[in-house]
Amino acid sequence: MKRKITLKQIAKELDVSISTVSKSLRNSLEIGEETRLKVQAFAKFYNYKPNNIALSLKNRKTKSIGIIIPEIVHYFFSTVINGVEQVANEYGYSVVICVSDDSFDKEVLNMEMLANGSIDGFIMSLSKETQFKGDFHHITEVINQGMPVVMFDRVTNDILCDKVIIDDKSAAYEAVQSLIDNGRKKIALVTTVDYVSVGKLRTDGYEKALLDNGLPFNEDLIIKIEDVETCEITISQLLHERAFDAVFAVNELFAVTIIKTANKMGLKVPEDLAVIAFTDGIISKYSTPTITTVSQSGEKMGNKAAKMLIERLEAEEDDDEEHTENYTTEVIETHLIKRESTD
Amino acid sequence: MKRKITLKQIAKELDVSISTVSKSLRNSLEIGEETRLKVQAFAKFYNYKPNNIALSLKNRKTKSIGIIIPEIVHYFFSTVINGVEQVANEYGYSVVICVSDDSFDKEVLNMEMLANGSIDGFIMSLSKETQFKGDFHHITEVINQGMPVVMFDRVTNDILCDKVIIDDKSAAYEAVQSLIDNGRKKIALVTTVDYVSVGKLRTDGYEKALLDNGLPFNEDLIIKIEDVETCEITISQLLHERAFDAVFAVNELFAVTIIKTANKMGLKVPEDLAVIAFTDGIISKYSTPTITTVSQSGEKMGNKAAKMLIERLEAEEDDDEEHTENYTTEVIETHLIKRESTD
DNA sequence: TTGCTTTACGAAAACGTGGTAGTGTTGAAA
DNA sequence: TTTCAACACTACCACGTTTTCGTAAAGCAA
Numbered sequence: 001m002k003r004k005i006t007l008k009q010i011a012k013e014l015d016v017s018i019s020t021v022s023k024s025l026r027n028s029l030e031i032g033e034e035t036r037l038k039v040q041a042f043a044k045f046y047n048y049k050p051n052n053i054a055l056s057l058k059n060r061k062t063k064s065i066g067i068i069i070p071e072i073v074h075y076f077f078s079t080v081i082n083g084v085e086q087v088a089n090e091y092g093y094s095v096v097i098c099v100s101d102d103s104f105d106k107e108v109l110n111m112e113m114l115a116n117g118s119i120d121g122f123i124m125s126l127s128k129e130t131q132f133k134g135d136f137h138h139i140t141e142v143i144n145q146g147m148p149v150v151m152f153d154r155v156t157n158d159i160l161c162d163k164v165i166i167d168d169k170s171a172a173y174e175a176v177q178s179l180i181d182n183g184r185k186k187i188a189l190v191t192t193v194d195y196v197s198v199g200k201l202r203t204d205g206y207e208k209a210l211l212d213n214g215l216p217f218n219e220d221l222i223i224k225i226e227d228v229e230t231c232e233i234t235i236s237q238l239l240h241e242r243a244f245d246a247v248f249a250v251n252e253l254f255a256v257t258i259i260k261t262a263n264k265m266g267l268k269v270p271e272d273l274a275v276i277a278f279t280d281g282i283i284s285k286y287s288t289p290t291i292t293t294v295s296q297s298g299e300k301m302g303n304k305a306a307k308m309l310i311e312r313l314e315a316e317e318d319d320d321e322e323h324t325e326n327y328t329t330e331v332i333e334t335h336l337i338k339r340e341s342t343d
Numbered sequence: 344m345k346r347k348i349t350l351k352q353i354a355k356e357l358d359v360s361i362s363t364v365s366k367s368l369r370n371s372l373e374i375g376e377e378t379r380l381k382v383q384a385f386a387k388f389y390n391y392k393p394n395n396i397a398l399s400l401k402n403r404k405t406k407s408i409g410i411i412i413p414e415i416v417h418y419f420f421s422t423v424i425n426g427v428e429q430v431a432n433e434y435g436y437s438v439v440i441c442v443s444d445d446s447f448d449k450e451v452l453n454m455e456m457l458a459n460g461s462i463d464g465f466i467m468s469l470s471k472e473t474q475f476k477g478d479f480h481h482i483t484e485v486i487n488q489g490m491p492v493v494m495f496d497r498v499t500n501d502i503l504c505d506k507v508i509i510d511d512k513s514a515a516y517e518a519v520q521s522l523i524d525n526g527r528k529k530i531a532l533v534t535t536v537d538y539v540s541v542g543k544l545r546t547d548g549y550e551k552a553l554l555d556n557g558l559p560f561n562e563d564l565i566i567k568i569e570d571v572e573t574c575e576i577t578i579s580q581l582l583h584e585r586a587f588d589a590v591f592a593v594n595e596l597f598a599v600t601i602i603k604t605a606n607k608m609g610l611k612v613p614e615d616l617a618v619i620a621f622t623d624g625i626i627s628k629y630s631t632p633t634i635t636t637v638s639q640s641g642e643k644m645g646n647k648a649a650k651m652l653i654e655r656l657e658a659e660e661d662d663d664e665e666h667t668e669n670y671t672t673e674v675i676e677t678h679l680i681k682r683e684s685t686d
Numbered sequence: 687t688t689g690c691t692t693t694a695c696g697a698a699a700a701c702g703t704g705g706t707a708g709t710g711t712t713g714a715a716a
Numbered sequence: 717t718t719t720c721a722a723c724a725c726t727a728c729c730a731c732g733t734t735t736t737c738g739t740a741a742a743g744c745a746a
Contacts (some may be wrong), residue, residue, distance in 0.1 A: 004459070017696045021736060032694055047484075047507045053405065053460040054732035057701045060595075064439070064461075072425050075625075078416045085415065085442050091450075094461060096407070097440050099428050108431075117396040117702090118437060120406070141390075141592070145347055222434055256629045262629070286599045288606070288631040311741060349702060360726045365704060377722055397702035402733045460732090 005046045014042060028342065056117075061317075064094035065309055066114040068124040070102045073135070075281035076298045077125070077254055083302020084123055091310050092105075102272040104129040108138045121148040121309045123302075126156060130343050131247050134158070148312045150282075150305045153296075154197055159193055162312065163329040164305045166296045171203030171334040173295050175276045176248055178336055180213050184246035184274055188221045188238070190231075190258065191250045202250050202278060231257045239265055239273075246274040252283045255291050259341065289340030348389045357385060361381075364407045399460075404660075407437035408652055409462040411453055413445045413470045413497070420468070420623035421640045423495065426645020427466055436463075447472040451481045458484075460609035464491040464652045466645075469499060476538055477501070489656045493648045496639075497540055505655065506672040509639045511541050514677040515548030518619045518637050519591055521679055523556050524552045525686055529580070533574075533601065534593045545593050545621060573596050574600045582608055582616075589617040595626045598634050603683065618684040633681030643675050669678055 011018045016035065024031045024039035025048070031039075056062040067084060069077045081097065087094050088092045094118055098110035107127045114122070122142065130136070134160050143149055143161060152164040179187050192199045203222065208218045221244055225231050235258050236246065249255040255277035261275050269275055269289055279282055280295035308330065354361045359378065367374045367382035368391070374382075399405040410427055412420045426439065431438050439462055441453035450470045457465070465485065473479070473666035479502050486492055487686060495507040522530050532549045533540045546565065553560045564587055568574050580602050581587065592598040605616050612618055612632055620627055623638035651673065 002487065008732070018733085019697075019735080020695060025697090028736085030694070035694080044567055049455070049459045050734095052394060053399045054701090056736085057703095057731090058733050058735095060395065060701070071420045072428065073418070075416070078421050081440070082416050082442065085440070088737095089441075089453075092456075094439055096437050096442070097424070097428070098432075098437070099425065112392070112431075113435075116392045117394040119481040119652065144345065146345075199733050250681050253629075259632065260629075282626060283629050286596075286603075286626050287367065288603065350704095351702070360728080361702090362704080363725060366725090369704080373724070378724080393704095394702050397731090398704090400701090400733095401703050401705095403731070 011172050039280045060121050066119040066122050068098045070127045072155035076328050079298030080302040083299035084306040087306035090189045100127040102128040111138050121306045123150045126154040150309045161307045166332045166334050168210045169205035170200040173209045177207035179246045187246040188244040188246040190223045190254045235261045248276045252277040252281045270343045292339045292342040378560050380685040404463050407462050407481040409439045409465050411441045411467040422451035422641030423644040423645040426642035427649040428647035466493045466648045469497040493652045495648045505651045508643050508679050509675045511544035514637045515545040516552045519552035522589045529587040530589040533588040533597045535564045578604045593621045595620040595624045599630045613686045635682045635685040637682050
C-alpha cells in the first residue's frame with residue numbers, strides 16, 4: 001500500500017529541488033544530463049505519473065467531457081455514448097456520464113455538479129421535462145461561464161450552441177413516402193406527446209408526405225401515446241375498425257407492440273399492415289417479423305458531437321478567450337433500412 | 344462570458360482576506376455577523392460555487408468513481424451503469440465511464456488514465472481479452488496504490504477485492520432443471536468460448552442439472568459460438584438432425600437467433616423446441632415468441648457494487664489508512680422469468 | 687582582477703480551497 | 717496601569733504541478 005509518488009517525494013529522495021525533477025522529466029535542456037537521467041530512472045522505477053487533478057487545477061482544464069442524457073438503458077443513447085467515447089478516447093479525454101431520468105431537477109443538479117470545474121464541456125440531450133417546461137436557464141448559465149455545450153437529438157432553438165441532429169422531418173417524410181409507394185392509403189402515425197421536439201418534427205414530415213401525395217391528412221390517424229402500457233389498448237381498438245393499413249411509429253417499442261397486437265388479432269404484417277419504425281435499434285433487428293426502420297446512427301451523432309466539442313475546446317486554447325461564436329448545427333443523414341415489416 | 348468567481352475575487356472585491364470569505368461562507372463564528380452576511384450576499388449574487396478540482400486536490404479525493412466495462416451498447420452493462428449511477432448520485436458522486444471494447448490494452452490504458460487521481464475507486468467487469476490472457480497486473484497495481492476496486496459479473500479469483508456476482512452455476516442449473524421438468528430430454532447448451540468466466544460456470548450448472556436428473560451429459564450438445572454470424576449455420580445443422588428438443592442459451596442474442604432458425608425450418612417454439620436464455624434483456628421481452636429468461640438484475644448489481652465501493656471509500660476516511668481488508672463477494676439472486684418460449 | 691556569458695540548478699508564484707495559528711484592537715477586571 | 721480575554725479578522729500552509737525568474741559557480745576574454 002504505497003501511495004502514488006509525487007514530484008516532491010522524488011525531489012526529497014534525490015536531494016534536488018522539485019523544479020529540477022519536473023524539468024528533468026520533461027526533458028528540459030536546462031538540466032544537466034547526469035541529473036536528468038538519474039531523475040528519469042528513479043521516476044520510472046517508482047512508476048511516477050503526474051497527478052491529473054493537480055494538472056487540471058494548474059491548466060484550468062480537466063480533459064474530460066460531461067454527457068447528460070435522459071436515459072442510459074436505451075439503445076439510441078447508449079450508441080451515442082459509445083460514439084462520444086470513441087472520439088474522446090482518441091483525443092485523451094475522459095467521459096463523465098449523468099442521467100437526467102427525464103427529470104428537469106436532476107438535469108439541473110447534474111449540470112451544476114459537473115459545471116464547477118469537473119469538466120471542460122457538455123454534450124447533452126434534453127430531458128422531456130425540460131422540453132416541456134421550456135426552462136433552459138441552467139444551460140445558458142453554463143454557456144455564459146464560457147463552457148461549451150453541444151446538444152444532440154433533443155435540442156431547442158432557445159439555446160445558441162453547437163448542435164447535432166438528424167433531419168427528423170425529411171426522414172419521416174421518406175418513410176411515409178415509401179409506404180405510399182407500396183400502395184398504402186391509410187397510414188397512421190403513432191407518436192409521443194408533442195413537447196419532445198423530435199416528435200413534432202416527425203409529425204410534420206408525416207403530414208407533408210401525405211399532402212404531397214394527395215392523401216388526406218386525418219387527425220384521427222395520429223395516435224399520441226404517453227406510455228407503452230396504453231399503446232396496446234389504443235392500437236387494438238383502431239385495428240378493429242380497420243382504420244389503417246400502414247403505421248409509422250416514432251420508436252421501435254411502439255412498432256413492435258403494434259405488430260404483436262396485430263398478430264393477436266389475426267392480421268398479417270406486412271400484408272394487412274405495413275410497419276415502419278423510427279430509430280434502428282436491437283428490437284427491430286430481432287423481432288418477428290424484423291422491422292423496417294429509419295436508421296439514425298447514434299454512433300455517428302456521438303462522434304460528431306464529441307468532435308465539435310473537442311475542436312472548440314482546443315480552439316479556445318490557442319485563440320485564448322472570446323473567439324467568434326459561430327455555432328453550427330450538424331445534420332446526420334438517415335436512411336431507410338428495409339426489412340420484413342414492409343413489402 | 345464571465346468566468347466562474349473564486350474566493351480570491353470575492354475577497355478582493357469586498358476588500359477582505361480570502362480566509363474571511365471562506366469562513367463566512369462556511370458560517371464560521373469567527374467572523375462578525377455584518378461581514379459574514381455581506382460576503383454571503385455577494386457570493387450568492389455571483390453564484391459562487393467552490394471549485395471541485397481545487398477541493399479534490401486539497402481533500403485528496405474526487406468524489407467520483409470510475410466504471411470500466413467491455414461494452415456500453417449492451418443491455419446488461421447499461422443497466423449496471425444505471426444502477427451505479429443511481430447510488431452514486433445519491434451519495435454525491437460522479438460516474439466516469441470507460442469502455443474497454445473487450446480489449447486488454449484499452450482496459451489497461453483506461454485504468455491508468457483514471458488511476459492518476461481522477462477517481463476515488465473503480466467498478467469494473469473484465470474484458471474478454473483480459474480474462475483470456477489472465478494478466479491482471481494493472482488491477483493489482485491500482486489496488487496496491489490504495490484505490491479500492493469492486494469487480495462485477497466477469498470477475499477473477501486471482502484478484503482480492505470486493506465482488507458482485509450472480510450465482511451463474513445455480514442459475515443455469517435452475518433453468519435446465521425447469522426444462523427437464525417440462526419433459527425435455529435432449530437439452531443443448533449454446534455458449535461462448537470458455538475463457539469468459541461466466542461461460543464456464545453456466546456450463547457447470549448445465550452439466551450438474553443433467554447428471555442430477557440421470558440424463559446423459561453429451562459434449563456434442565454443447566455448442567460453442569465465437570460470433571453471432573456463425574450461430575445460425577451451426578444451429579440449423581443440428582436442428583436438421585433433430586439433435587435436441589430444448590436449448591439453454593447463455594445470452595439472448597443466441598436465443599433469438601435459434602428461434603428464428605427453428606421457425607424457418609418449420610419447427611415450432613416451444614412445442615418442438617423449448618428455449619431459455621440467460622440475461623433478461625429487451626430482446627426477450629419483445630421477440631416472438633417472448634423468451635423465457637434467467638434474469639440477472641444489472642441494476643441491482645450496479646446498486647450493490649456502488650454501495651460497496653462508496654462504503655469502503657467513506658470508511659477509509661474515518662479509520663484513516665490501512666483498515667482491515669476484509670473483502671466480500673456479494674451474490675445477487677436470479678430468478679426464472681417464464682415466457683412463451685417454454686411450456 | 688574585472689566583467690561577461692554559459693551551465694545547472696533552486697526559489698517562488700500560480701491554480702482554488704480550507705484549516706490552523708497568529709495578530710491587533712477593544713474593553714474590562716485586577 | 718497592567719493583564720487578560722474576547723472579538724474580528726489575516727497570514728500562512730498544504731494539496732501537486734508547471735513555469736518564470738533568479739543566482740551561484742565556472743569558464744573565458746580583456
